Amino acid sequence: MRLNTELKLNYEDVLLQPKRSTLSSRRDVDITRTFTFQNSKETYTCVPIVASNMDGVGTFSMARVLQEYKMMTVITKTTSIEQWKKAVGQGIKLKYISVCTGTGKLWDDKVEDYATMQQVLKGFPDVKFITIDVANGYHENYVDFVKGVRDEFPDKTIIAGNVVTAEMVEQLIISGADVVKIGIGPGSVCTTRTMAGVGVPQFSAVMECADAANGVGGHIMADGGCTEPGDIAKAFGGGAHFVMLGGMLAGHNESEVAVIDGKREFYGMSSDRAREIHGKRKDGYRGNEGRAVVLPDRGLVKETLEDILGGVRSSCTYIGARRLKDVPKCASFVRANSVINKAYERYDI
Ligand code: 5GP
Numbered sequence: 001m002r003l004n005t006e007l008k009l010n011y012e013d014v015l016l017q018p019k020r021s022t023l024s025s026r027r028d029v030d031i032t033r034t035f036t037f038q039n040s041k042e043t044y045t046c047v048p049i050v051a052s053n054m055d056g057v058g059t060f061s062m063a064r065v066l067q068e069y070k071m072m073t074v075i076t077k078t079t080s081i082e083q084w085k086k087a088v089g090q091g092i093k094l095k096y097i098s099v100c101t102g103t104g105k106l107w108d109d110k111v112e113d114y115a116t117m118q119q120v121l122k123g124f125p126d127v128k129f130i131t132i133d134v135a136n137g138y139h140e141n142y143v144d145f146v147k148g149v150r151d152e153f154p155d156k157t158i159i160a161g162n163v164v165t166a167e168m169v170e171q172l173i174i175s176g177a178d179v180v181k182i183g184i185g186p187g188s189v190c191t192t193r194t195m196a197g198v199g200v201p202q203f204s205a206v207m208e209c210a211d212a213a214n215g216v217g218g219h220i221m222a223d224g225g226c227t228e229p230g231d232i233a234k235a236f237g238g239g240a241h242f243v244m245l246g247g248m249l250a251g252h253n254e255s256e257v258a259v260i261d262g263k264r265e266f267y268g269m270s271s272d273r274a275r276e277i278h279g280k281r282k283d284g285y286r287g288n289e290g291r292a293v294v295l296p297d298r299g300l301v302k303e304t305l306e307d308i309l310g311g312v313r314s315s316c317t318y319i320g321a322r323r324l325k326d327v328p329k330c331a332s333f334v335r336a337n338s339v340i341n342k343a344y345e346r347y348d349i
């Protein structure tokens with residue numbers, strides 16, 4: 001056995017240090033980025049904040065709002081082809097959409113999510129992104145699965161994960177992924193760290209994995225653990241090319257979840273609740289690594305997005321980054337012990 005004693009940090013353990021800046025207004029900051037992907041060879045411009053493929057987040061209603069901000073939504077893998085057809089006729093901009101599949105096809109050739117993905121990509125060639133979603137990207141057959149998808153769809157941009165270490169980022173990129181999702185255990189409704197005792201603190205994981213991805217011409221998406229706009233800025237500062245959000249976007253009108261007593265349900269995709277709704281896992285394993293919660297109804301997601309973008313822009317002006325692309329270059333972090341003044345928190349209205 002081995003113990004790595006190097007300190008690993010979460011977003012809440014660091015702050016961005018302000019720097020002299022010539023930027024006079026948040027409006028001067030360009031928060032779009034243009035990427036050219038290593039394997040698909042596609043060039044893509046967006047605001048690189050992404051709605052997660054979770055129930056209550058990866059919905060077409062969410063996509064309809066996020067697309068106006070040039071942000072991407074990963075539609076859940078349980079969305080049927082009929083739902084896709086209906087939504088595409090109702091103002092969805094396919095440029096800002098990713099289709100999603102799990103890896104159930106490894107065990108069951110007729111699995112629905114993979115077949116739906118094939119139909120979506122055939123019927124709507126303007127969908128350019130495929131997200132291959134598994135909780136644990138370290139299985140050997142996951143790498144083969146990514147290779148298989150790359151062979152079948154040579155010009156689609158593949159988002160694959162989740163992993164938290166440099167060598168696995170490199171492996172996935174070499175195997176055909178364009179963007180590797182980083183995060184094991186940081187999610188707002190995730191219980192992997194308590195159930196399995198596995199994970200790496202998210203800020204350090206993002207920094208190390210970004211470095212590895214840059215080394216082989218790939219990209220990363222920091223997935224999970226952002227609870228405030230400042231966390232998103234820290235993820236970009238730590239080198240994330242994209243940031244994926246679940247909990248921060250849940251509980252809104254666009255979640256397509258009923259309001260009961262002023263609250264909306266939200267749950268992890270590996271929770272018992274998700275299994276109750278979508279059925280058993282096909283690989284025969286039973287694991288409950290997610291929780292179910294009820295969130296106060298948060299209304300329109302537009303308000304939350306404005307807060308997020310305001311925070312990220314403000315962060316850029318503090319550190320003197322004129323473009324989001326410059327953020328890692330401009331970012332100096334301080335390690336902190338306690339970062340938030342909570343004195344009046346209990347009087348929140
Ligand atoms: P959040 O932004 O809510 O902190 O994290 C969202 C991410 O948590 C998702 O994109 C996904 O990677 C992860 N996630 C979603 N559901 C579950 C779950 O049930 N268990 C675990 N371990 N992670 C989950």
